[in-house]
Amino acid sequence: MMAVRIGLVGLGKIARDQHVPVLNASPDFTLTAIASRNAALEGTAHFATLEAMLEGQPDLEAVALCQPPQVRFEAAKAALRAGKHVFLEKPPGATLSEVKLLADIARAAGVTLFASWHSRYAPGVEPARVWLAGRRLRGVTIHWKEDVRHWHPGQDWIWEPGGMGVFDPGINALSIATHILPPFFLRDAVLEVPSNRAAPIAATLDAVTEEGVPVRAEFDWRQTGPQSWTILIETEDGPVRLEKGGAELYIGDVAQPLPPEAEYRGLYDRFAALIAAGESDVDVAPLRQVADAYLSGRRVSVDPFEA
Template structure:
């Protein structure tokens, strides 16, 4: 086997601590060498206050960028120009145009760029995609509702322009839908934006594919208690339900046997495969649907929201 990929982690927040750090420490394909963050550190590792300091001080092959999307472009470009492979947490950027520039930089530098979508590695997604193959879609219903106070306490960046608001979790649903369904596009929608915020707290979106199949998505960040992450797919040959963010799958009411949750392990295994093959994976389809929602949907002001 080749030597493990030496990787640095940039942006030490909740997702880095909960997912990236434990997966990287358990992976035989990576060695977590150091971190860079203005405030956070990873216990037992050298910690730097900037990516530039980390690159100057450490011998690394790759970086995983977990900062807010509004500031990620500069860091990604710096790492790519330094000859490092780059994993972008979702969403890959604040705009589609900046991701295309990063794609070109990675190509010119001969390094890997991976726009990662962790929900696509949920246990039920690949089986659901295989089950849908060859069937005629009748309708799809996507419901993604969660409590922003629980998942993003005190995080102002998600409410700012480029932070995406409720699309921060909603893009996970879109990443699954774009992996399973034929291409689709937005036909109508409403974004509910708190009076004191720049990004939506809820979205009601209507899509269709080329055959006119109705696809309806509801995202809401105000749900307390049990959280809802469901995709219901109705076809001419039965009904599939992906629930718990894709970790559970039922077909015509029967629960399907699935392996344990391993989204981020799958994410990093794919990153390692890309590096080994000298390839990139920069699928922006989920982000394109978010951009289309901001272009096409009607904005409606709702009551102010405070943490």
């Protein structure tokens, strides 16, 4: 397959840190254009909007969308209806219904839609899934705690409806859990919402598998110092632990040899394979867990938060 000509919409931190270098090194894609109101990339065609990019680059074949989830639906719809393959940053949308509609539009247009979950491509995740397959679980504990001021300085959109608050990082943990564990469903949730914000700053989820195995997740955006991205799975054959968001894997207390981190290379390899096969991958399981937490969780008002 010849390299796919791709445009990037949104040129924030994640685009600069991950998408741009991976695309520049990829044999499968050629980064052709950028659409951003506030930033440009030297040596790459620049447009203020997606619509201008689609008009100015008619030979564009794919688009990667890196804007906040609240505005992603209209952009994805426009790109799909223009016949472009679409890569959605996580989360794939602000609601389950809009993602389902995008999948229908992609199918009707005969193009690929890829709802990406980068944490599933952390080096320890797939080995953990393989090791856990067929083993009896006893319990799962997830700690995903970080400092929002460090990772999202001055970003107000994450506190608005659809911005997801602490579930913006927490959905990374849920993307791993829904990939490596048997299906589980929510029994109880507590969402701690600052009195001056619309989205939670912390959350505790208590879920259970069909077999009754407890799955507890604790998310918090107020943690300073060392950050915590840990999933501990107790099994009848001993514990399995993913640390640093899946970059490290321990079976028992033994660190497992793993390849270097290459999450976004894995995502773009998957996107290229889907395009070549004429298929889509729109897994909304992590987003469904978040939606369930919002639907049935208890909201508790906590101290105001100022960035």
